[in-house]
Amino acid sequence: MTLKYFDTDNLSPIVEELFHLSFSKDTVPFESTILPICSTNITYIYSNCQSAIFKGNKMPLCDLIVTGQFYESYQFKVKKEGHSYGITFHPTALHKITQLDIHKIKNKHLPLKAFAPQLFELLNPIFLDYKDDANKLTKALKKTILELPIVTNKTIILIDKLITIIHEEEGMLNTYELLDYVNFSQKTLETQFKKVVGLTPGKYIRLHRFLKLMRKYEGKEINLKDLIFMYNYYDHSHFGKDFKYFMKQSPKTYFKSDHPLLNEYLNK
Numbered sequence: 001m002t003l004k005y006f007d008t009d010n011l012s013p014i015v016e017e018l019f020h021l022s023f024s025k026d027t028v029p030f031e032s033t034i035l036p037i038c039s040t041n042i043t044y045i046y047s048n049c050q051s052a053i054f055k056g057n058k059m060p061l062c063d064l065i066v067t068g069q070f071y072e073s074y075q076f077k078v079k080k081e082g083h084s085y086g087i088t089f090h091p092t093a094l095h096k097i098t099q100l101d102i103h104k105i106k107n108k109h110l111p112l113k114a115f116a117p118q119l120f121e122l123l124n125p126i127f128l129d130y131k132d133d134a135n136k137l138t139k140a141l142k143k144t145i146l147e148l149p150i151v152t153n154k155t156i157i158l159i160d161k162l163i164t165i166i167h168e169e170e171g172m173l174n175t176y177e178l179l180d181y182v183n184f185s186q187k188t189l190e191t192q193f194k195k196v197v198g199l200t201p202g203k204y205i206r207l208h209r210f211l212k213l214m215r216k217y218e219g220k221e222i223n224l225k226d227l228i229f230m231y232n233y234y235d236h237s238h239f240g241k242d243f244k245y246f247m248k249q250s251p252k253t254y255f256k257s258d259h260p261l262l263n264e265y266l267n268k
Contacts, residue, residue: 001027003264006138011145013160014096017088017268018141020134021261023078030078032261033247033254036070038208040094040102040198042112042119043067044127047082052109059109064124066094066112068105069198071207073247076261085127085137087145091163091204095196096150102198158182159196166201171209172232175202210246218266224251 006018016039023030034052043065050061054074095102098116105115113120126144130137162178175186178201182189193201213231217224233239243251 001030001260001264003261004134005268006134011142013090014093014148014150015087015145016090018086018138019088020083020085022083023081025081028078028081030261032076032259033073033249034070034076035073035211035214035246035262035266036207037088037211037265038069038199038204039088039091040069040105041067041086041088042094042123043084043086044124044131045082045084046131047078047080047084049079049082050084051077053077054107061109064112064120064127065109066105066115068102068108068110070107071199071203072107072245085134087141091197092156092160093150096152096156097148099151101195103194106198155192156196159193162193162201163197163204166205166208170212170231171205171207173205175200175205206242207246210242215266218263 002020002022002024004020006020008015008018011018043061045061045063045065048060048062052059052061052074054070054072089097094100098119100116111120112123122144123141126140127137130140158181162181165178165181166173175189179186179189184192190200190202193199193204197204199207209231213227216222217227222230228236228239233242240251243254247254
């Protein structure tokens with residue numbers, strides 16, 4: 001299993017990551033837990049033997065797909081060798097590009113053609129033309145992304161500001177505190193945030209906090225005990241409940257196993 005990232009400096013704040021994921025014969029079959037990273041993705045899977053399983057629902061992964069915001073982890077399986085190339089968007093970017101309700105694809109992997117046909121028609125030929133050359137594909141996608149019409153308004157600008165605040169605070173705040181930065185009600189905030197980002201602000205905050213903790217742990221920046229209290233968990237029991245909710249297993253079970261793909265992208 002090889003995960004490679006490409007430079008995205010000139011694509012900010014639309015694209016957060018461009019990545020190429022490949023599996024050779026000696027690394028399949030492969031299975032991994034996938035922890036959501038508070039973003040949406042568009043990915044081309046050059047194989048028909050990959051799938052995602054979420055709450056018992058198996059979703060085949062092939063050709064050009066869009067991945068909505070997931071609030072819980074899911075299982076990723078690969079049966080045969082192959083590769084994929086993906087785009088990870090800033091939390092508000094897919095809405096700015098498509099003007100579609102991102103919450104409608106929450107916890108889903110769908111064919112991009114079914115969700116955003118015009119974007120599919122634009123991107124699909126590029127993925128096919130450069131399927132065997134990741135560097136040329138990267139260059140072509142960058143050019144196309146920079147030419148995309150980006151639609152924004154006062155509400156989206158405010159949501160971008162709130163996301164920046166959530167990230168700066170590493171998720172250690174609540175929805176009520178966000179209301180100090182906007183001029184509308186909590187209900188309106190939740191409705192608009194969910195439409196633009198795909199999750200309610202409360203769920204986004206909770207997931208982002210857990211994700212930051214896991215990244216610091218996997219990066220060996222600080223021990224787990226100190227991280228638990230640094231991220232405002234009351235005790236190990238409180239942390240254990242969040243861990244089991246997001247990862248679908250206890251911390252004890254998780255830390256006994258190897259998670260190469262998860263470790264790779266959490267350490268980016």
